[in-house]
Each structure stands twice: as structure tokens, then as C-alpha cells.
Amino acid sequence: MQKKYLNIYNDLVKKIQSNLWSIGELLPSENELASQYETSRETIRKALDLLSQNGYIQKIQGKGSMIIDRNKFSFPVSGIESFTELAGKLELNSRTIVHSIKYLDPNNKSMEFLKTDPHDRVWNVNRIREIDGEKVILDKDYFNDQYLPLLTEEICQGSIYNYIENELGLVIGFAQKEIVVENPTDEDRELLDLEGFSNVVVIRSQVYLDDANLFQFTESRHRPDKFRFVDFARRVKN
Amino acid sequence: MQKKYLNIYNDLVKKIQSNLWSIGELLPSENELASQYETSRETIRKALDLLSQNGYIQKIQGKGSMIIDRNKFSFPVSGIESFTELAGKLELNSRTIVHSIKYLDPNNKSMEFLKTDPHDRVWNVNRIREIDGEKVILDKDYFNDQYLPLLTEEICQGSIYNYIENELGLVIGFAQKEIVVENPTDEDRELLDLEGFSNVVVIRSQVYLDDANLFQFTESRHRPDKFRFVDFARRVKN
DNA sequence: GAGTGGTCTAGACCACTCA
DNA sequence: GAGTGGTCTAGACCACTCT
Numbered sequence: 095m096q097k098k099y100l101n102i103y104n105d106l107v108k109k110i111q112s113n114l115w116s117i118g119e120l121l122p123s124e125n126e127l128a129s130q131y132e133t134s135r136e137t138i139r140k141a142l143d144l145l146s147q148n149g150y151i152q153k154i155q156g157k158g159s160m161i162i163d164r165n166k167f168s169f170p171v172s173g174i175e176s177f178t179e180l181a182g183k184l185e186l187n188s189r190t191i192v193h194s195i196k197y198l199d200p201n202n203k204s205m206e207f208l209k210t211d212p213h214d215r216v217w218n219v220n221r222i223r224e225i226d227g228e229k230v231i232l233d234k235d236y237f238n239d240q241y242l243p244l245l246t247e248e249i250c251q252g253s254i255y256n257y258i259e260n261e262l263g264l265v266i267g268f269a270q271k272e273i274v275v276e277n278p279t280d281e282d283r284e285l286l287d288l289e290g291f292s293n294v295v296v297i298r299s300q301v302y303l304d305d306a307n308l309f310q311f312t313e314s315r316h317r318p319d320k321f322r323f324v325d326f327a328r329r330v331k332n
Numbered sequence: 333m334q335k336k337y338l339n340i341y342n343d344l345v346k347k348i349q350s351n352l353w354s355i356g357e358l359l360p361s362e363n364e365l366a367s368q369y370e371t372s373r374e375t376i377r378k379a380l381d382l383l384s385q386n387g388y389i390q391k392i393q394g395k396g397s398m399i400i401d402r403n404k405f406s407f408p409v410s411g412i413e414s415f416t417e418l419a420g421k422l423e424l425n426s427r428t429i430v431h432s433i434k435y436l437d438p439n440n441k442s443m444e445f446l447k448t449d450p451h452d453r454v455w456n457v458n459r460i461r462e463i464d465g466e467k468v469i470l471d472k473d474y475f476n477d478q479y480l481p482l483l484t485e486e487i488c489q490g491s492i493y494n495y496i497e498n499e500l501g502l503v504i505g506f507a508q509k510e511i512v513v514e515n516p517t518d519e520d521r522e523l524l525d526l527e528g529f530s531n532v533v534v535i536r537s538q539v540y541l542d543d544a545n546l547f548q549f550t551e552s553r554h555r556p557d558k559f560r561f562v563d564f565a566r567r568v569k570n
Numbered sequence: 571g572a573g574t575g576g577t578c579t580a581g582a583c584c585a586c587t588c589a
Numbered sequence: 590g591a592g593t594g595g596t597c598t599a600g601a602c603c604a605c606t607c608t
Contacts, residue, residue, distance in 0.1 A: 097596070118544075123574060134598045139575085152505055152544040155575045156605035160544045162506075267390055268400075271563040273511065275533060275556035293531050293556055295513060306356075306390040306398045318513035318531055325509040325563070335577070361593060372579045377594085393594045394586035 099140035102131050106141060110150055110161060120158035121151065149326040164326075191222040191229075192250045193285065198236065208238045208311055215239045219250050222285055229287045230320040234313040241309055265304040272298045273323060282315055295321040337378035340369050344379060348388055348399060358396035359389065387564040402564075429460040429467075430488045431523065436474065446476045446549055453477045457488050460523055467525045468558040472551040479547055503542040510536045511561060520553055533559040 106121075115121065122130065127138045142159055145151045151159045198205055198216040205216045216236055223231035235254070237245070241264060249257045258264045278286075278294050288294075294315045301310040344359075353359065360368065365376045380397055383389045389397045436443055436454040443454045454474055461469035473492070475483070479502060487495045496502050516524075516532050526532075532553045539548040 099596080120574095125574085134600095135575095136599090137597060140596085142575095149506065149508075152540070152542075153575065154543055154606085156573085156607080157543075158574060162540070162544055268387070268564065268566045270387075271565060273559075273561040273563075275513070275531070275559055291531075293513070293529075302390070302400070304390075305392055305395075306400055321511075321513055323511040323561070325511075326506065327509060328506045337577080358593095363593085372581095373594095374580090375578060378577085380594095391594065392587085394588080394592085396593060 098131075098133055099137050099144070102127075102133070102138065102141040103144045106145060107150065110145075115161045117161050117163045119161050121161070123158060147328065149328075187226050189224040190251055191224060192247050193220040193222050195219050195245055195247060195250060197239070205236050205311060208236055208308060210238060210240060210307060217242060217245050219245065219254075220285075221250060225320060228317075228320075229285065230317040232282060232285050232315040234315070236311040238309065241303070241307075264309070266309075267302045267304040267306060269299050269301045274298075275318070286315070286317060288317060291318055293318050297323075336369075336371055337375050337382070340365075340371070340376065340379035341382045344383060345388065348383075353399045355399050355401045357399050359399070361396060385566065387566075425464050427462040428489055429462060430485050431458040431460055433457050433483055433485060433488060435477070443474050443549060446474055446546060448476060448478060448545060455480060455483050457483065457492075458523075459488060463558060466555075466558075467523065468555040470520060470523050470553040472553070474549040476547065479541070479545075502547070504547075505540045505542040505544060507537050507539045509538075512536075513556070524553070524555060526555060529555055529557070531556050535561075 109115070121127070121142075124135050124138050124142065127142075128135045131138065142151065142153065145159070146153055149162065149164045152162050153159050196218055198218045200215075205218075208214075208216050215238075217239055219233075219235045219237075221233045221235070222229050223233065225231075239245075242258070242262070245254075255266070259266070274296055275293050276296050277292070278288055282288065282294055286294075295318050297312075297314040297316070299310075299312045299314075300308060301312065303309045347353070359365070359380075362373050362376050362380065365380075366373045369376065380389065380391065383397070384391055387400065387402045390400050391397050434456055436456045438453075443456075446452075446454050453476075455477055457471075457473045457475075459471045459473070460467050461471065463469075477483075480496070480500070483492075493504075497504070512534050513531050514534050515530070516526055520526065520532055524532075533556050535550075535552040535554070537548075537550045537552075538546060539550065541547045
């Protein structure tokens with residue numbers, strides 16, 4: 095950690111989370127923060143932009159930076175987040191069952207678009223998420239093995255993202271996500287405790303690395319009563 | 333339009349949309365853009381940050397700014413978007429039926445949190461969205477009448493957002509949104525063509541103005557087969 | 571009018587990629 | 590090593606809010 099604006103951002107997040115300022119209060123002005131942190135105003139502004147993007151403050155011209163209530167819908171899951179991050183945050187009584195880890199049948203052309211090279215193979219990992227003893231989420235992940243050469247049950251048991259980012263040093267750049275409601279497949283009925291629910295919520299994502307290469311395709315199939323998506327959106331300035 | 337970086341952003345969006353560069357190609361370097369647009373590099377960087385946030389480019393250190401495929405899931409609906417914006421974009425054969433416009437019963441305390449002042453009243457607008465002749469979405473909106481004193485059937489028939497932003501000059505700051513799946517209410521069954529679907533997808537949002545005041549609460553209730561949410565997420569830099 | 575955030579500049583140095 | 594984006598600075602002027 096040597097980036098000043100990130101240090102300042104993290105420091106301010108800590109202070110906000112410790113309720114140093116209450117909701118509706120104004121942060122010290124940018125000039126004041128600049129002298130407090132012994133830096134330039136532009137650097138402070140970068141830190142404040144991060145706070146704003148992440149829903150901690152709303153900047154109001156002529157007034158200041160106001161602390162806003164980030165938890166109106168109890169927790170924010172904006173952006174890219176994995177099941178284990180989520181489970182940890184919610185302190186769910188949860189368990190992951192690794193159902194299968196295999197290379198995709200080379201005759202199966204459905205995941206061709208994941209390959210950067212014709213010789214690449216595609217991992218297919220199916221995991222079942224159990225919450226409070228009920229099997230409610232089926233995660234089907236597909237990875238290009240060029241980026242993920244080794245994939246063990248142990249890695250899949252934990253957070254694959256953790257492994258990718260901390261062990262392999264790959265950095266996630268961006269993701270495109272789609273949420274729709276569908277009829278359960280035979281596989282859903284077999285692997286999940288659907289209990290008469292006639293729909294599943296399907297989240298499909300494509301995850302790209304820092305260098306804009308497509309890295310992963312995921313299908314996360316949820317029993318509808320165990321699905322919840324929370325989003326924080328900021329209107330693009332005009 | 334006098335903000336340089338916004339002009340440059342809009343100009344670059346236009347160029348990207350006209351396929352001046354194809355996917356995977358690099359934009360001219362920041363220094364080159366700076367001399368092309370006769371401005372400083374920081375101003376170019378602001379324009380590029382906007383492109384990046386909106387999913388047009390991925391910046392790669394040491395290489396350049398790469399054009400990415402913004403339309404993998406056909407269209408991005410990140411952020412705050414209204415039904416009429418969406419319908420226009422998709423060219424849906426759609427119709428809006430204004431079912432009711434009324435002040436909320438003062439004895440109904442459920443929307444108390446919308447009021448900034450005890451004397452404020454709360455508008456309640458119910459609209460039904462018909463697509464291809466089927467009633468598939470029920471939008472229930474609640475507004476504080478301090479910001480929206482007048483609400484006619486004509487306004488509700490079009491885009492309320494349009495009216496708010498262009499006629500009243502209010503600016504939306506941010507929104508918090510929740511998506512869950514629920515059982516249909518009697519009202520859903522009465523007003524929508526549910527056709528045996530046993531679930532509805534409910535999107536609840538709280539919309540805040542530029543000055544961080546809570547302005548609107550919305551419940552948008554969708555028949556599950558007519559629901560789709562698309563999101564573009566960027567990993568927060570670390 | 572004093573103080574706030576918003577925009578813009580010109581320059582510096584660093585970290586990274588690629589030939 | 591040349592060229593790219595990433596960070597940081599110090600200063601200027603503008604637009605806005607509040608009293």
C-alpha cells in the first residue's frame with residue numbers, strides 16, 4: 095500500500111464505519127482534508143470519488159460531502175461478489191458441496207467462446223450451496239485452463255476467486271451479468287431442494303481479467319426464496 | 333455543454349458507436365488525444381474514466397485503452413433506468429395504463445419515511461405496463477409532493493423521470509435497489525395477466541436527489557418471464 | 571463575501587508492456 | 590529503451606450555497 099489516495103480512502107472508510115460522523119453530516123472540506131493528510135487537493139478528491147462511487151458519501155457543490163445511509167437495504171452487494179464473500183458478510187450457516195470438477199467434453203461446443211487458443215481446455219465445476227441444511231444454489235462455473243491450470247477439490251471448496259487473485263495473481267477487470275427467471279432443469283430438480291418451487295433465478299456472468307481477456311463464465315441458479323440482489327447505482331453526471 | 337471532458341467523452345462515444353475502432357483495438361494514447369483535442373492529459377483521463385465506467389473501454393497499463401464488447405448480453409442497463417427509456421431502447425410494442433393517481437391515505441404510515449416535513453403529502457401512482465397486449469408489469473410509485481406538487485395523468489402516461497429532470501430541473505443523485513422473488517398479491521392477480529405464474533419479481537428502489545434527499549420509493553412487480561436485469565460491474569481498483 | 575466543490579492546466583516521476 | 594497508463598503536485602478560475 096503506497097498509493098496515497100487509497101490509504102486516505104481506507105482511512106476515511108474506517109472512520110465512517112466507526113460512526114465518527116453520523117448520517118447527514120458533512121465531512122471536513124477538501125482543503126481541510128488536504129492539509130490534514132498533508133497532500134494535494136486532487137489526491138483528496140480521488141479518495142472522495144471512491145467514497146462516492148461506493149455509496150459512502152454524496153458530494154454537494156457549495157456545501158460539502160455528506161455521509162449517506164449505505165445500508166438502507168441492509169447490505170450492499172454492488173459489483174462483483176462471490177458466494178463466500180457474501181456468506182461471510184451475512185454470517186450464513188452455509189456449506190459448499192463440490193459436485194463435480196471436470197474438463198468439458200471437447201465435443202461440447204457451447205463454451206468455445208471461452209477459449210483464447212484452440213488447444214485450450216475448459217474446466218467445468220459444479221458446486222451446490224447449502225444454507226441451513228437446504229440445497230438452494232447450484233453454481234456452474236466454466237474456466238479456460240490457460241489461466242487456471244490446476245483445479246482441486248480443495249480450491250473449489252473454498253473461494254476460487256481468492257485462489258485466483260491471491261495465489262495466481264490474476265486481477266479481475268470487469269464483469270457482465272444477466273439475471274432472469276427460468277423453469278428448473280432436470281439437473282436443478284436433481285441437485286437442489288426445490289420443494290415445489292416452479293422457478294429458479296439464474297444469474298449468468300462473464301468475467302474478464304484486467305487485460306480484457308474473457309476468463310470465466312458462470313451460471314448461478316438460485317431457489318427463488320433464497321435469492322436477493324442489492325444494488326447501489328449512481329446517476330452518471332451530465 | 334461547456335465541460336471539456338464531457339464533450340470529449342461524448343465525441344469518443346460517437347466514434348466508438350460508429351465503429352471507428354473495432355473490438356480489441358486500442359484508442360490513441362492519452363498524450364496523442366491530449367494534443368488532438370488541444371487539452372491537458374488529465375482532462376483526457378477524465379473522459380477516458382467515463383468511457384471505462386460505462387463499459388466502452390478497459391485501460392491496460394503499459395498498453396493502452398482497449399475497446400471492449402459492451403453488448404455481450406445485448407444491452408447494458410447498469411444504473412438507474414426507467415421503463416420508458418428501456419422500452420424505447422428495446423423498441424417494445426408497449427403501452428402504459430395509468431391505473432390510479434392519488435394521495436396516500438394520511439392514516440397509512442408505511443411511507444412516512446418519504447416525508448421531509450410532517451405536512452408533506454405522499455403521491456401514490458399505480459401504472460400497468462402492457463407488452464404485446466399482455467399486462468406484465470405493475471409499477472407502484474410513491475413521491476413526496478414537496479418535490480412533485482403536480483401530477484397529472486398525462487405526466488404519468490409518459491416518463492415521470494423526464495418530467496422531473498427536464499421540466500422541474502431536479503437531478504437524480506443515486507438509488508438503492510433490491511430485487512427479490514415473491515408470491516403474487518391479490519392486487520397482482522387482479523391487475524396483471526399472470527397466466528398461472530406462481531411468482532413475481534419485485535424490484536424495490538429508493539431514489540435520492542442530487543442533494544441527498546430521499547425523493548421516491550418504487551415497487552416494480554414483474555411477471556417472471558418478462559423480467560431481465562443486465563449489469564456491468566467494474567472491480568474497484570485495489 | 572467567504573467557503574464549498576467542479577474544472578482545467580503543465581509538469582513531474584513511477585510502473586508497466588513490448589520489441 | 591521508447592511508449593503507455595498511474596499517481597501526485599500546486600496553482601488557477603469557475604459555479605454553487607449559505608448567511
